[in-house]
Amino acid sequence: MNQIDPKRLQTSRAPRKPGMLKAGDEHSRLNPIAWQVAQQYKRETMSPVMVLGVMRLVEFSMLLLSGFVLYTLYVGLSPVLFWHYMTVIGGGSVLMVVLCEFTSCYQMRALRNPTGSMGRVLVAWMATFAALALTGFFLKISDSFSRFWLGSWFVCGFGALLVLRITMSQLLRRWARNGTIERRAVIVGGGSNAEQLIRSIEQQPYNDIRICGLFDDRDDLRSPPVIAGYPKLGTITELVEFTRIARIDMLIVALPISAEKRVLSLLSKLWVLPVDIRLSAHANHLRFRPRAYSYIGSVPMLDIFDRPINDWDSVAKRGFDILFSLIGIIVFSPIMLATAIAIKLDSRGPVLFKQLRHGFNNEPIEVLKFRSMYVEQCDPTAKAAVTKNDPRVTRVGRIIRKTSIDELPQFFNALFGSLSLVGPRPHAVTAQTHNRLYEEVVDGYFARHKVKPGVTGWAQINGWRGEIDTDEKIRKRTEYDLYYIENWSLWLDLKILFLTPISLFNTENAY
Template sequence: MTNLAEDTAARPVSHKSPRSAPDLRQRLTSGLRRNGPESSGPQAYGQTAPLPEQAPELAGHGRLSGEALEIAHTLHDNGVSVPVLTGSVRLADMALIAAAGIGAAFGKMPASASEIVTLGIPHAIAIAITLLFSLAFFQAADAYQVSVMRRGLSQIGRVVAGWTLVFAMLFLIRTMTGIGSSLNQQWIGAWFVIGMVGLICARLVVYRLVRHWMETGRLERRAIIVGGGTAAAELIHELESNSDNDIRICGIFDDRANDRSPPVVAGYPKLGDISALVEFARLARIDMLIVCIPLRAEQRVLQLLRRLWVLPVDIRLSAHTDKVRFRNRGASFIGTVPFVDVVEKPITDWDMVAKRVFDIVFASLAIATLFPVMIATAIAIRLDSKGPVLFRQKRYGFNNEIIDVLKFRSMYHEMSDPNAKKVVTKGDSRVTKVGRIIRKTSIDELPQLFNVLRGELSLVGPRPHAVNAHTDNHTWDEVVDGYFARHKVKPGVTGWAQINGWRGEVDTPEKIQKRVECDVYYIENWSILFDLKILFMTPLSLLNTENAY
């Protein structure tokens, strides 16, 4: 293998002269630098929040410079949510198509009430089938990709082609099966024309909105370059040559000293080393990490990925320095620059919207169903011991965000342990009589349904652990390598680990290792059906109370 120092050594950058620090910050926060991929739509933005003031020891800012901290906080805003945008466009398309069909139908319906009912059922069936076909064809045509929405003619062409194929499919079904033969052809023709005009007008509005949000910096993917020197400078210049894109470079992180990796590359500052990068990504909303290191320097690449994969971001290896040609699978392009897709952000885009709707619907049903149990539990707690009914504990949420998780109080108030300094053990004298019952049955977790409605938790996901949770005087991130990878998604009220019996006391490194393995399996294999399976298996898993006390 070629010597690693030769592979990664930085050479002088001659493309642009360095800029002053204030100018750099202005460029990073102005929202005017956008470059990005043409072949893959933007991923959903992660939602992070500054760590609370009451837990400064958890902030971990020690490795970040003042400039890096300032930039991280300016990059904290979420801008326009990609899942909300694409979901709203889908809903608008479906509403417009249904409205066009209903309007065309009413225009041709006779005045007789009996005839209206007779015509109404076939019309409703035709509209429902058309909605399904439209969603499928528009999706297949990438009409819901932001990279397509920002191009007017391309977007309209895809929608027109998809709409035409929908009616061609309906005509084919009608001809071959006779289904829908009672539908008036004039109504079908009017629906096609009205729907076409409406979809074109709507997509022109979408195009203008997306372009406006791009120009104001509200719709973009924020990228960090990992690695510096000439390779990073060349990459930046190639990205900036594609001006009509959505990538915004927010800085550079590199472990190497300034003699091998200049403090300013192509006008962008080096904000710190890889340890600082992990802290920076926890504070700022970053969507992508671009590793700009030659692929032949495999050991260094592997070492970096081992430290970075715990972050909820896309990770791509830049292949521009190796001049490698890729097929589409496993690779993507930002403009003309090839990248190897190493890690993708889990549960993004429409999946994020679907999971949120799932959480709201089922959490609301659970609260309505279990409300009498919650009232009875609250009364029992007040009668059993003095103190508040609810207990709040700081736990790790999505992307290591610190959240207050609600529980029914199960310990004597004066012995409560909000910092989880001492693990609850069998026969623990701190636990009340009522507390033993609600802990064994997990009734103490029911208030977390309100955390779900607030968006801090999901119904299903890795269980949120206390910030100071530990085993044998070691915090769990020290016990398990890659522990924080479980925070790439929102934590849940129940999860795959609990279904498999890993609930209750964690008194050995093996137990937390098994929990993390289950959590990572869930993240890598997530689906709505998987969530349903876990949700409906949860009551059965509660029968296993071996480690719950």
């Protein structure tokens, strides 16, 4: 796959012709170069953390499988000592993975250079068998096990690890070349600090960071348009738009800690984005404890914000959504069928209604609902909120809105991935209160889009459900949504899910 190199892009900014971009285009605030770069990085990448986690699982499975196959071939599936052998195979496989973890065999550097790390893998595998032998000796059960089987497992297990790691190193090289596995970073700030940071990052061996460009509010006199070969793509406001389009993993603020006011000003604009935000500490003379830093190679970073529900947490949450969405569809299918028939008999028009709403990272998504209004008066934009005794709502619509039955089709949204079962409720893209958009009312409103929106949420079970007719209501909803994001866990999702039916008894604001 061909990639655009930010270093080779022209840095002159082409003037926009009147009418060149229509109002509302997602790139209307970006200059043509930034738009071109953002388009290049729209594709999702594989997280190195996820790749390393899968590698642990694959090696564990290979050792388990090789031990079991050799057992069945040589010893046979006899009930005598069966569980003894299974305990040794399972325990040995787990111990091997743990020892490899402690000897740094599950680092990207080790996987990319298998010849340099296989010595440590062999030592870990030998230590595993030594531990098994000692355990058998002290428990006086070593005579019960086949020596040939143990020797065969040792040889075959190590051979399987060797083949797997050589294959993995080839895959990693290919993925690194085509951008499949990388961490995409944007440098915030310019000048000599940014240049030193870029040089330091590029000097790191086995570096998985791809620098996509720089953004800085200062003019070209104070912040050059090209730094270390990378173009300045725009201002901090444009960076927010850029990150809405491109799949960026990390923002690195290249400012000294001493520039406190400027750092705080930047963070107040950037914290709403679903990315890791790091403050570069490579040029700071002030030093903290080692645990206060994260590192890109040997380049120290101070962790300011972490992307919520990331890596394995996102896998767990997706599994949660699929499982409980299927359960919900099965359990509520009679109600959904009855509702569809009632809607069809009550008024002409389709049973389902699609509404455009804000999704993850402000992306527009279509949310499914049962139609509750007369078809000629449906409002896909939700610009005019439904009020008490609203004449647009049908007879069946009043019932299903009051009981939230109109939301049941969103189980399908959650199943297919545009929504989560639990999360901040998605608001319509033009939703307003007193003719003001929600983002104009609440500072940091878009921070609630750092995770996928949900069918139900923390705000809803705490009483903030239904019509939003005051500024205070949208502020409270946002406050509860941000609390959920900062305190997320599967247990909290489960709690919200099971408290939702109880919260539906409060129909005060549900019209």
